[in-house]
Amino acid sequence: MAGGCEVEGLIQPLAGPVRHLYVHVPYCHKICPYCSFYKHLPSEGSMGNYGHALLAEARLLKESRVPLALETVYFGGGTPTLLSLSALEELLVPLATLLDFSKVTEWTMEVNPRTITPPKAQLMRQAGVTRTSLGVQAWDKPTLHTLGRDHSPAEADEAFAILRAAGFPVVNLDLMFSVPGQSHQAWQDTLERSVGLRPDHVSAYNLTYEEDTEFFQRCQAGQYAVEEDRDEQCFASAMQILGEAGLEQYEISNYGRPGMESRHNQGYWAGDDYAGLGPGAVSTIHGQRFKNIENTTLWQQGAMSGKLLRIEAEEITASKWLCERLALSLRTRCGLPAAWLATVPEALARLTSEGLLQCQDNQVFLTHRGKFVADGVAAHLWEAMDDETG
Ligand code: SF4
Incomplete structure (x- = not known):
């Protein structure tokens, strides 16, 4: 894993x-x-x-x-x-x-x-x-x-x-x-x-x-x-x-x-791939994300007759994948690799000086204070990266 x-x-x-x-x-x-x-x-x-x-x-x-x-x-x-x-x-x-x-x-x-x-x-x-x-x-x-x-x-x-x-x-x-x-x-x-x-x-x-x-x-x-x-x-x-x-x-x-x-x-x-079974279940496989129909009767009929009824399909581009990783990895105790933030040193320095992030062994983590505003910190980093890439 x-x-x-x-x-x-x-x-x-x-x-x-x-x-x-x-x-x-x-x-x-x-x-x-x-x-x-x-x-x-x-x-x-x-x-x-x-x-x-x-x-x-x-x-x-x-x-x-x-x-x-x-x-x-x-x-x-x-x-x-x-x-x-x-x-x-x-x-x-x-x-x-x-x-x-x-x-x-x-x-x-x-x-x-x-x-x-x-x-x-x-x-x-x-x-x-x-x-x-x-x-x-x-x-x-x-x-x-x-x-x-x-x-x-x-x-x-x-x-x-x-x-x-x-x-x-x-x-x-x-x-x-x-x-x-x-x-x-x-x-x-x-x-x-x-x-x-x-x-x-x-x-x-x-x-x-x-x-x-x-x-x-x-x-x-x-x-x-x-x-x-x-x-x-x-x-x-x-x-x-x-x-x-x-x-x-x-x-x-x-x-x-x-x-x-x-x-x-x-x-x-x-960010691992996963397969989903059942109505409303989401799968993300090899850069594609799709969702089964949210209707149990129709989903059952489809599955029993060999058809997968999907209502949403989305390509997970490298950029989208990175945005999701930023938001989700930052919430974990392991944080995220400092290398991911190499293009936004100013945002990283500002959030660090505000006591919301800390860096150790090339990983960036939320501080105790930062955990209270985790989603805001991730959004701020993503905006800075987005601005950087235009
Ligand atoms: S409605 Fe069902 S799935 Fe939703 S919280 Fe209640 S028990 Fe859980």
């Missing part, structure tokens, strides 16, 4: 086999008002046949000219664990056999506290899943209610125990801060209760108001508001409490015990 520290001097996409696979399961038993992913209730499409359609699309991928040498697999959604035990049984091992997961070292599945059971967890583990990501978000009822989550703190506790009992080598907790009505104290309590469980990894995201969500509309209507001071306070608490618990911040929103960082996400951040 290419990490941010291992790509020095590389300023264009890698060619070669695709090493990462994303599998999208769009079904959710309830829609959260902040969620912008492609998802829907089980009434759309045919959930009973969903796994068959995924296998059909996987066959098309295998028969295409795309070389595969998979190292990481990620099942996200939606809610992968909403699939029934028998549907998971018919999907996981057959997919692993079809696309050859024998070299896969990390296989993640997102887990919803309401839909995981001991038999499902055991089946996933036996099939080869190594990592689970539990969507806890918060440990207090008012915040869970605002987020529209229908699990209770006790159910999240129980789900965590199920995952531990099944023996997954890595269990991640997904958390969210700056939720409307969530006090700083409530967030600190969520962090403390999380570290009390001794998870291997925590993802702590600042809530964002994405277009096409109910939360965005409420924000537009003045019911909710972005509060930068609170964002910063909550982010600082996450860095402190998770860091003190031995979870190292290796990316702005991700904290892991040594050796338990997400290799799949590190692949995205490093």
Whole structure:
């Protein structure tokens, strides 16, 4: 896996086999008002046949000219664990056999506290899943209610125990801060209760108001508001409490015990190619990015009849690739190679003198202060590079 520290001097996409696979399961038993992913209730499409359609699309991928040498697999959604035990049984091992997961070292599945059971967890583990990501978000009822989550703190506790009992080598907790009505104290309590469980990894995201969500509309209507001071306070608490618990911040929103960082996400951040299966799934392969149709019924019909229905295709030029790397690599603890910024020494010097960037061993990193304005720093660097190249 290419990490941010291992790509020095590389300023264009890698060619070669695709090493990462994303599998999208769009079904959710309830829609959260902040969620912008492609998802829907089980009434759309045919959930009973969903796994068959995924296998059909996987066959098309295998028969295409795309070389595969998979190292990481990620099942996200939606809610992968909403699939029934028998549907998971018919999907996981057959997919692993079809696309050859024998070299896969990390296989993640997102887990919803309401839909995981001991038999499902055991089946996933036996099939080869190594990592689970539990969507806890918060440990207090008012915040869970605002987020529209229908699990209770006790159910999240129980789900965590199920995952531990099944023996997954890595269990991640997904958390969210700056939720409307969530006090700083409530967030600190969520962090403390999380570290009390001794998870291997925590993802702590600042809530964002994405277009096409109910939360965005409420924000537009003045019911909710972005509060930068609170964002910063909550982010600082996450860095402190998770860091003190031995979870190292290796990316702005991700904290892991040594050796338990997400290799799949590190692949995205490093600009590796990846293939996506399922409606709405994105693939980036050999300089081309495309997205499957966001309509489960049509996608299923297409996959079962041997057609891939794609709605967006985009060429990833070297310039676009570099822009993405700047934004994503800068968010990681490895930062980015100083050589990438050789054409913009003034911008680099200014951001360094402002205490936002530091340079060491030919890598450029965000400082502690810089982490609070990571996106702004990346945008500033990119603008300077863009001006330079005209
Ligand atoms: S946040 Fe997760 S559970 Fe909620 S609607 Fe989105 S994908 Fe479904």
